[in-house]
Structures are given as structure tokens and as C-alpha cells.
Amino acid sequence: MWLAPVVAIALSGCGSSVTMDPPTIPEPLLEPMEVSVGVRFPENFRAFSHEEETVGAEDWSIDLGRSNEVLFTQLFGYMFENVIVLGPDDDPYALDIDAYIEPSIDAFEFSVPSQTKTDFFAVWIRYRIKVFNSEGEQIANWPLAAYGKSQASAMGGSAALQRAAVLAMRDAAALMIDKLDRETGVGSARASQSQAAASPADIDNRPLPASAKEFLPLRAGEFTDDAG
Amino acid sequence: MMQARLSILLSRAVAGGAILTLMTGCVTSRLENAREGVTGIAEGESVVIMAKSYHLGNHTERSYLTCVEDALARGSAGLNVIPHQQFVDSLFPWFEPRTAPAETKGLTKLMQRPGVAERLAEKGVRYIIWLDGDTERVASGGSLSCAAGPGGGGCFGFAWWQNDADYNASIWDLKGLESAGTISADVSGTSFLPALVVPIPLIARTQTAACKGLADQLRQFIVADAGA
Numbered sequence A: 001m002w003l004a005p006v007v008a009i010a011l012s013g014c015g016s017s018v019t020m021d022p023p024t025i026p027e028p029l030l031e032p033m034e035v036s037v038g039v040r041f042p043e044n045f046r047a048f049s050h051e052e053e054t055v056g057a058e059d060w061s062i063d064l065g066r067s068n069e070v071l072f073t074q075l076f077g078y079m080f081e082n083v084i085v086l087g088p089d090d091d092p093y094a095l096d097i098d099a100y101i102e103p104s105i106d107a108f109e110f111s112v113p114s115q116t117k118t119d120f121f122a123v124w125i126r127y128r129i130k131v132f133n134s135e136g137e138q139i140a141n142w143p144l145a146a147y148g149k150s151q152a153s154a155m156g157g158s159a160a161l162q163r164a165a166v167l168a169m170r171d172a173a174a175l176m177i178d179k180l181d182r183e184t185g186v187g188s189a190r191a192s193q194s195q196a197a198a199s200p201a202d203i204d205n206r207p208l209p210a211s212a213k214e215f216l217p218l219r220a221g222e223f224t225d226d227a228g
Numbered sequence B: 001m002m003q004a005r006l007s008i009l010l011s012r013a014v015a016g017g018a019i020l021t022l023m024t025g026c027v028t029s030r031l032e033n034a035r036e037g038v039t040g041i042a043e044g045e046s047v048v049i050m051a052k053s054y055h056l057g058n059h060t061e062r063s064y065l066t067c068v069e070d071a072l073a074r075g076s077a078g079l080n081v082i083p084h085q086q087f088v089d090s091l092f093p094w095f096e097p098r099t100a101p102a103e104t105k106g107l108t109k110l111m112q113r114p115g116v117a118e119r120l121a122e123k124g125v126r127y128i129i130w131l132d133g134d135t136e137r138v139a140s141g142g143s144l145s146c147a148a149g150p151g152g153g154g155c156f157g158f159a160w161w162q163n164d165a166d167y168n169a170s171i172w173d174l175k176g177l178e179s180a181g182t183i184s185a186d187v188s189g190t191s192f193l194p195a196l197v198v199p200i201p202l203i204a205r206t207q208t209a210a211c212k213g214l215a216d217q218l219r220q221f222i223v224a225d226a227g228a
Helices: A003-011 A067-079 A157-184 A186-197 A200-205 B002-022 B062-073 B084-090 B106-111 B116-123 B206-223
Strands: A015-019 A033-039 A049-052 A059-063 A080-085 A099-111 A120-133 A138-151 B026-035 B046-051 B125-149 B152-173 B178-199
Touching: A015 A157, A033 A067, A033 A186, A049 A099, A059 A157, A067 A080, A067 A099, A067 A157, A099 A157, A099 A186, A120 A157, A120 A186, A138 A157, A138 A186, A157 A186, B026 B206, B046 B062, B046 B084, B062 B125, B062 B206, B084 B116, B106 B116, B116 B125, B125 B178, B125 B206, B152 B206, B178 B206
Parallel strands: A015 A059, A033 A080, A033 A099, B046 B125
Antiparallel strands: A049 A059, A099 A120, A120 A138, B026 B178, B125 B152, B152 B178
């Protein structure tokens, strides 16, 4: 009778499994972008797991669960004036939004000390952020690689792997806060939309910035101040 | 009766402490500092200890960082130290491993980010101390074997190992947004494990020595010109 659990444990092989609690990020120091965005998360943002098989050493697996969905919802909530999270069947273009964002995971990897011969666990996550304007045209496709590293401690490898994954997600959040607008132009989505909606007459009558005036050709009868 | 028992206990404790002190390995330390500016710290000002980014290949252990924090804050002459994780969270995302400035040149741009200068002022941060380096086992030797049988067990042999702790601290003064100087700690320790039935570990506390040495130097470095 007592043999059954022992055999079950032996047959399960050597392996460690880590289940992540959804991470939270601190409230960032930033000014939210004045745009209204719609976001749709892929299925694997709600349930994601990954296993690393190591030859001659124990296998490791990590279950991120809803971590990515929670992280991105929180992050975009800080970054944009208004965020609408869409369900799988919602039509983003039926909503009054300036841009529609589709994040995804391209790749996930991790390394454990037995592979690297160091004391460190490391996690790499490659995300992809696709941004569409309100007309449905793709305006950006940005791959971003996030990295987290944590030293194995007396608390055991599971805690270190979990911490490395949290650090990788914080790294992704930091990268997006720092560069998302520059890389995708999502912050200007409202401006470009209103520019496109403006009539040709309005565009002709807009005042020119001073720097642009310097490059305008002179018309007959016009002289610069220097020419006196 | 009670007093005699207490006296015996006390003498045993003293003897134990003396034996433990004698039973440590051999440690050699070299500490150097290079001053670049006048330092000093006023009432209400604080310091933060940070590890240089692992994105730059640094592997400073969390335990070392925490040890320096504790050592700097300890005692009547202790400095006001803000725990690094609390500091990083309160300035998220600008002190994450990816976004933290690598040189003092980056401080000006950092201060222009929304809310950063105000948050630093609110916390009274005067110095940010960046640690890099780690403790490594550089050599080991000897042999030790243990055996156990129905009649008992024991170990025979001799083993030794040498650890090197090399750490560098860069002190940034936020008052002038400039480097105040650097301090380096180079500590080498050899531990021995002779065994004649019972193993007797003579452990060299290399990392602890590097932590205490660096913290003492940092305190002197920062408060040295306080009256100036």
C-alpha cells in the first residue's frame, strides 16, 4: 500500500515546476499619452506555460497563467488616457478609439544554473506589439526582447526562476514606457487622425512653424529683411 | 546556586566565541578610494545602494547589497539608507536594470523626466552608490572522504578553497549631478577543512569582510567633509 506513492514519485522523474502569481508593477512616473486605445490579448496571455528539458539534469517548467494579461492591462492603463480591453469577438473599429493594439508573445526561454554553470536563473521573453490606426491600417510592428536574471538562493530555485520571470516582465514594461511611442508612434494616433480628417482648405490655411518658413521659396515681390 | 550556573554559562559562551574567532580561515583585504569631489551629508539626506545592471554583465549578489545597506545604516553613526527595492519601485521605471543611467552624464536627462526630480527631493536622496563586482571561488584543493557503518562513521582528509571578493562602489552626488568618487574592496580568503573523524571547518568569511570593509570606507568617504 505504502509502495504506490513512492513508485508514483519515482516515475514522475526529476523536475521542478513553478507557477507564477500575476505580477504587479509600481505606478510609473510618466505622463499618460492622450489617446484612446483598444487592446486585444491573445489566448496565450491568459494561459502560458513553458518547459525546458536539460540533458542529465532536472527538467523545469513554468506556468505564467494570466501574468501577461494582468501586466499589460495594468501597464496600458498607466500609459494611455483611455484603454478598452476587447473580447475575442469585439470589433475594434466599431469603437471610438484612436488606435488598436495587439500584443503577442513570439518566444519564451529560460535557463537554469545546471545549463549555464552559474548561480543564476535567466528568463527571456520576446513580445511583439502591433499597432493599427482607427482605419484598421497597421502603423507599427515592434518586436521587443525582455530579460530577467536572478541568483539562486537558499529559498530554492523555484523562487529564483519566478523572480527572473517577474524581472523580465518588469523589463518589458520599462522598455514599453521608454520606447513604445518612439517605436510605434501610437501617441500621435489622435493627432494624425484629426489631421487626416481636416479639410484641404484647413490644411492650406494652417500657420507654418517658423522653421518651415525658412525653406519656402520666395515669390516675386517678396524680400527678406536682410535684403532690405 | 543560580549565580554560579549563570557564571558557568557565561564563561562557556565566552570560550565558545573565542574558539569561533580563532577557528576562521585567513582573510586579506585591500581597500582603496579615489575622491573626485567634496562630500558631506546633512540631516534629512539619505543614500541609496544599487547594483549595477545585469544588462551590463554585472553579477553583484543581492545578499551583498543588503549587507552593505545594513552595515551603512547600523550604529549611532549610521547613515539614512533607503532600501534599494523601495527606491526602485518609487521611481519606476527609471531605475530598472535596462533604464537606469550607466553614467553621471545620464542624470541630467533623468531629472527632466516627469516626476523624477520631485520624487528624489521628496525622499531626500543625496547619494546613489552603484556596486559592481562579485565573490568567486578562484582555487580549491585537497581531498576529504567520509564513511559510515553500523559502528559509527567519520571523515578523514584535508580540503581547502580560496574565494576572492572584488567589489567597486561608484558614488554619485545628486546635488551636483556628478561623481564624488569610487571605492574598491579586494578581499581574498582561504578556508580550510581538516578532518580527523570529525571535520573542523575553518571558514574565511570573505564576502562579509568585503561588505564590512566597503561599508566602513563608504561612511568615512561620505561624512568626511561633512563639516566643510
